[in-house]
Amino acid sequence: MPARTVSVTMTVNGRVRTLEVQPHHTLLQCLREQLELTGTKECCSMGECGACTVIVDGRSVNSCLMLAAEADGCTVTTIEGLAQDGRLNALQESFLEAGAVQCGFCIPGMVMAAQDLLNHNPHPTVEQIKEGLAGNLCRCGGYARIIEAVHAASRGKME
């Protein structure tokens, strides 16, 4: 029997979206499949790798661990919501300038986790950056330059 859907209204990257979601679908599935916001990536599906990180109501979450239905009434920012009119934000610029991007698959989640960190702590120490990004795996091993990128963005050097 087809599952009954749930009606959800959320603000995604500044736009109010109302849609019917499957009760068992995650926010990640909803973003990728229904809203076609494929910038958010799926890897481990158990909240360990951070590839699916988005910001919900001002806090970074693993969108694979949150049901789409739970996002009803929430404000969601995904990687697609950072650049304005094709202009990268300071953190995105900083990632490119520092050479923090290799294959790029972890990068949307990494940038969102870093953005969340900077939103709450505009001038983090290296230890705080490490703590803030501890839940985001990068198998290309670009951590050193990722730290550099976040640090540079926090100093406002890249604007």
Place this chain on the structure above:
Amino acid sequence: MSAEWIGKSPRRVGGFERVTGAQQFLADIRLDGTLSVRLVHVDCGHAKIIEVDTSEAAKVPGVHRVLTAADLPQPVPRFGPTFQDRPVIAVDEAKFFGEPVAAVAAETDDAAQEAAAQVRLRYEELRGVYTIDDALDSGAPLVQDPSLRPKDPLRNTNTLEELKFGWGDVEKAHADVVVEDTYTFPMVTHFAIEPYAFMAAPDGDGIRVWSPIQHPFILQRIIADVLELPLAKVRIFAPDPGGGFGGKGYPKFEPLLAFLALKTGRPVRLVLTLEESFQAGRRMANRVRVRSGFLRNGSIVFHDIMADCMIGAYVDIAARVVEKASYTACGPYRVPNARILSRALLSHTTPSTAFRGFGVPQMSWAVESQLDEAARKLGIDRVEIRLRNLPRKGEVFIPGDLPCDGNWDEALRKAAAAVDWGSPLARGRGRGIALGLKISATYAASYVVLRLHYDGSATLMTGTSDMGQGARTVFSQIVAHEMGIPLSQVAVVMGDTAVVPYDTSTSASRSTVIMGTAVFRACQELKAQIRRLAADTLSASENEVVVDRGVIHGPKGDLTFLAFLRDFLGSTRGELIAVGQEVKKKTWKHPLAGTTVFYELSCTAAEVEVDTGTGMILIHTFATVGDVGKALNPQHVEMQDGGAAVMGLGHTLMEHLILDASGRIRNLGALDYRIPTIKDLPLQMHSLAIENEDGPGPYGSKGTGEGGLLATSPAVGSAVQEATGVKIRDLPLTPERIWQGLQDHVRGR
């Protein structure tokens, strides 16, 4: 004049897409009318399949097709890059945990998942071959059906191949000191953050297949073979891989998807979970016994190496991994007598495949550790013993192969300096240093097409895959530099076999050198065309025309590209097209079908601190130095080298796949299988290079990208030994192992 681009670090081409989420990895591509595919496998490593009952699964609403071996041409086609031993889907037996016995295609992923759970499997679990000792047990079941290699005398064993390399005479060589030990290196998994994903769709009388594959032309050949289609009717789309590391080199489920697409007449799409990705490819596990002889002055007299290499249920590229790694098992040293015997052992486990370093880390863990043991016995410094045995540039050290092609002592000294080698150590600390050597491609065929457009911009078409190493950026730099056009006016097209010309593979750190040479040559060919064609306009002979960085110089005046193109192509417009190529044929006389194009040499040095209460290792300083010839993009070189180093710390400190008695992987997935996080970074990390412009690639470059992990384990292991007095021979160096070692050490065991 345009900017010079070589040796500069412009931003990554494709970087903008990667920080905005616009980059389309395979799972982000949507085709209309696509069916979702899920796989069904048995819950053990080795089983006889008695019945696959798909009747309930077929009733799930939305299910379009449930495919088993019975639905395929008989006998079921087999494939593989070297041995055609892997069936498209399991036949009669499941030979590794995760091998699919059925595949479901449905309108939605939910329906496919539900139907996959409804497929009823009746199977009998069989005794499996899950360890090296199992494989060598004459009573063990045969992993491979002997009829697949009827003429092979080893067909009734689980030894796929026995390889022998060597020179001199180990038996007769006189040594003052002999050290002997056995080292193990476990199975580890690639863990690219992008799990494997595949799509296929019918295409008139042919097929289109999507895969984040590193070697699209090998996939094209294999699909053409299993479907009995001409190459021209098989179009491979290879979107940039989200991390490859060798794991995405060779076909896995693409043939299955191709059959499903043809059976259903629809596009089909399979995205593996991370757990399934673990089950799809891994690094081979080794047990290496080494007996080494030395003179009192530290000179190596001989290495006698016996390597047992546990490959998986199907060969994939593993035989080549065993072969290449064994061939260079003695490392970058002058070794007058060598005997290397390796066995590639089949097992009922995930097929082992290429993995960054291609078998070298497993060998260097053993052989480099032997040098340290000898140094200790002889009272020689560990840097010194290496310096004494390193060949000089131009010196032959593997008979019949390329002589030493770099100032390797420089790399060693630079790494030693980076960790203050020789300075007093704080309590509880130790240092280690080791070298790694890897051969690159021994044959190649790489072609490019370079098009100079009417407005002076250029499009390069190449079969290299950009999986993060930055090939697009570096090739763009070469074109911009040679043609004298802005980097922003170069486009690089990759990943479509119907559009880009042939390339053997993106592997062996070869692309900058081999494809880079093809790109460089295409630029020269384009300039030669321009010289020829511009001679008229400039009222000069061809010899008098010089094309340099975007300007065409004649005896009576100069022309810009743009002016020339407007004049020559005229109002009909058009373009100039050049082909570049780099081909190195196979030489059958050589054991590896050819000498290496260059050596990838790297030195790793570490200073560690060990917490004797917990066995935890803290890495204070960590340095890698690669001999890169010339860093065409220094930032990219550093990223690749540092990234490899972090990956090396993974297999050194924490990674290993653990099997249970039924051959199931117990630590499947991100929770139980740990890879380095940002918090595992060494406190200080130096990714360095030496550049003597002595490589065969453009501007004297050599390849890089793998070097950084070739010698991580022996360097860290040696540092731990200096810090604690405990020598560990089995990877990974987990806190438990070190703690246990410390307890044994204290008790004098």
